Amino acid sequence: MTAGQGDQQGQQGQPDEQQGGQPPTAPPPWPPAGPPPGQPPYGAPGYGPPPAGQPPYGAPGYGPPNPYGAPPPYPQNPYSYPAAPSGGSGWGAEAPTPMDRPVTVRAGLGAFLAALVLGVVANVAMLSRFDEVLDYMRSQGGGALDDPGLEGVDADRFAELVLQFSLVAGIVVVALQLLFLWFAWRGHNWARIILWILGGLSLVSALAGAGQGAGPVPFATALGWFQTVLILVGVVLLAMKPSNDWYRFRKWQRATGRR
Numbered sequence: 001m002t003a004g005q006g007d008q009q010g011q012q013g014q015p016d017e018q019q020g021g022q023p024p025t026a027p028p029p030w031p032p033a034g035p036p037p038g039q040p041p042y043g044a045p046g047y048g049p050p051p052a053g054q055p056p057y058g059a060p061g062y063g064p065p066n067p068y069g070a071p072p073p074y075p076q077n078p079y080s081y082p083a084a085p086s087g088g089s090g091w092g093a094e095a096p097t098p099m100d101r102p103v104t105v106r107a108g109l110g111a112f113l114a115a116l117v118l119g120v121v122a123n124v125a126m127l128s129r130f131d132e133v134l135d136y137m138r139s140q141g142g143g144a145l146d147d148p149g150l151e152g153v154d155a156d157r158f159a160e161l162v163l164q165f166s167l168v169a170g171i172v173v174v175a176l177q178l179l180f181l182w183f184a185w186r187g188h189n190w191a192r193i194i195l196w197i198l199g200g201l202s203l204v205s206a207l208a209g210a211g212q213g214a215g216p217v218p219f220a221t222a223l224g225w226f227q228t229v230l231i232l233v234g235v236v237l238l239a240m241k242p243s244n245d246w247y248r249f250r251k252w253q254r255a256t257g258r259r
Contacts, residue, residue, distance in 0.1 A: 096249050101187075105246055108237030109185055112195055115202075115230035116177050122220040122227070123170050129217055134159050136216035173198075184238075187250025192238055199231045 126133050137159040177198065183191035206228040215221045237243065 096252055099246060099249055101185075102242035102246050104237045104240045104243045105185075108234045108243065109181055111230045111234035111237065112177070112199070113181055115227040115234065116174060116181075118223045118227040118230070119170070120174060122217075122223040123167060125217050125220045125223070127167065130163070132216045134163060137163060187247060187253075189247045189251060192243075192247060195238065196235055199235045202231050203228060203235075 177195075180191045180194050180198075184195055206224065
């Protein structure tokens, strides 16, 4: 075989080798169109390791995930101060249940008012029979006027002055009792205490004069006994538990500005 024929056969074998192998790939374009997705652009610094104390990139964070996407709640401070109690009287931090004026207060103050009216009627009856009352007082105080220290004192004039003073004092007491009844009706406990004191004095006075008989005006004496019973009823009713609760409630209302 000549050299020319060998070259020709070599040239014919090259296409066969190309046909039997894989087709040649096209060279990639230069420069590349862009970085692969998920990688920083060319020339930018890489991600690098995460800072100290933080989880690596892509790793889940600390703790369980928070549902609903809300921020985690703040932890409670174990050294926080307790809540201050609200102002009140007898109920602690809770506000009392609103209550109307109970029957015991209405009836108790009504008994005091009725006793006051009977006292006024009794005084009017005594004024209508002033001379008889004066004679009775003169007879009751005749022994006292025999005292040497009261020598020269006119008995009639003295008895008249005592009776007039008693009537004026009775009018003043009636006016004060009306004032105390009004404040007690409004829920002021101090007025209720004063009514107790005045009622106690009236009861003691009635018991002390129980053995003096009917007096110069029996009608006024009978009214006085009814008056004593009404005062006793008023004292008891105002001392009952519903009355105490209502007066404490009214005190709480005034202390909190809700009167």
